Amino acid sequence: MNQPMNQTRDTAGVIAPPPLLALAAIVLGLLLDWIAPAYVLTIMLSWGTRLLLGLELMAAGVALIYAAQKAFRAAHTHVEPWKPSTAIVTTGIFAWLRNPMYVGGLAVLLGLAVLLASDWMVVMTVVTGLILHFGVVKREERYLAAKFGDVYRRYCAAVPRYGWPG
Numbered sequence: 001m002n003q004p005m006n007q008t009r010d011t012a013g014v015i016a017p018p019p020l021l022a023l024a025a026i027v028l029g030l031l032l033d034w035i036a037p038a039y040v041l042t043i044m045l046s047w048g049t050r051l052l053l054g055l056e057l058m059a060a061g062v063a064l065i066y067a068a069q070k071a072f073r074a075a076h077t078h079v080e081p082w083k084p085s086t087a088i089v090t091t092g093i094f095a096w097l098r099n100p101m102y103v104g105g106l107a108v109l110l111g112l113a114v115l116l117a118s119d120w121m122v123v124m125t126v127v128t129g130l131i132l133h134f135g136v137v138k139r140e141e142r143y144l145a146a147k148f149g150d151v152y153r154r155y156c157a158a159v160p161r162y163g164w165p166g
Contacts, residue, residue, distance in 0.1 A: 029121030054115025
């Protein structure tokens, strides 16, 4: 049976899966590096510095993503933002920042850009961050506020979105 057009689905309605956005940033960044190389990271940072900084950023990002996924599994709710949420996770890494997977994903993306000396991938990381903020995070926030009400609003008031106050 078809659902009425005005009936809302139990999802945040994100514009695209975040891993797909990250993949697009990598591909587009590398393509732009090939078409119009800038060599800024190559000139500014030695290979050893790029290696160390890139790996540190990537490791920190993976650790954030892992901690967040573990907390979601423990709460028995979906990790994927295009599936229904069954709980608000406020423990573990979520006691410190509301979006550790997105912060972690951007750290991995930035670390890869530094490691590969991909100037355009750095630019695409910024663009991806903006797309995530407006096309994923803000939509998730509206969805979670509508679904969980004051519980979610109190959590938002207590825990910063990306780990810094404001």
